[in-house]
Amino acid sequence: MASNQYAVAQQTAGALATNKVLRNTYLLLSMTLLFSGATAGVSMAMNLPHPGMILTLVGYFGLLFLTNALRNSIWGLAAVFALTGFMGLTLGPILSQYIQAFANGSQLVLTAFGGTGAIFLGLSGYAVTTKKDFSFLGGFIFVGIMVAFLAGLAAALFSMPVLSLVVSGAFILLMSGLILWETSQIIHGGETNYIMATVSLFVAIFNLFLSLLHILAAVAGQER
Incomplete structure (x- = not known):
């Protein structure tokens, strides 16, 4: 009897901890998305130039490393x-470029934004309600991201538009898988740090949005 009560208490404590991580993750994710949107807006309003591929990668991976190092302290929030x-500052010039290059640029951006929101809500809602374990996707996603990242660099360096579109399509699938995987990790206790969970989901949403925007522009963009 006592052992059964202890087991129930453990399960209850685990469920409460999981719900707390999930709640904190979604709260922090909402705040960072708003903050990133604000910095993107500032970047567009000030007509800031894009910092370039090298500075963008150095800044991204440097701040990602810093966030990971500080993930268990209050400074981790500042790093996030x-x-x-x-990332919002680097996004602003990209959005400005689409809006200026295409007569329907604003529509493309809004469509990509709406599509990203619908995909994220649909996938995360599915993972939360079904509670399916998507941990098996982890290795495939990691390898896929590495391959797609390198292919994307090659497409940018050697001006290969077809390869660039293929990479965008691959990133849509990979980021969708990452959303399922990360949400599943939180639900099943594989991810207990809401700061790193937020970073993972934010990066997935960010890349999903850019990939959708790229494909939409190629398919439905009306060049000026």
Whole structure:
């Protein structure tokens, strides 16, 4: 009897901890998305130039490393906002470029934004309600991201538009898988740090949005 009560208490404590991580993750994710959107808006309003591929990668991976190092302290929150704010600053010039290059640029951006929101809500809602274990996707996603990242660099360096579109399509699938995987990790106790869970989901949403925007522009963009 006592052992059964102890087991129930453990399960209850585990469920409460999981719900807390999930709640904190979604709260922090909402705040970082708003902050990133604000910094992107500032970047567009000030007509800031894009920092370039090298500075973007150095800033991203540097702040990502800093966030990971500080993930268990209060400074981890500051690092998360620094990372997502920086990503917003780099996003602003990209959005300005689409809006200026295409007559329906604003529509493309809004469509990509709506599509990203619908995909995220649908996938995360599915993972939460079904509570399916998507841990098996972890290795495939990691390898896929590495391959797609390198292919994307090659497409940018050697101006290969077809390869660039293929990479965008691959990233849509990979980021969708990452959303399922990370949400599943939280639900099943594989991820207990809401700061790192937020970073993972934010990066998935960010890349999903850019990939959708790229494909939409190629398919439905009306060049000026």
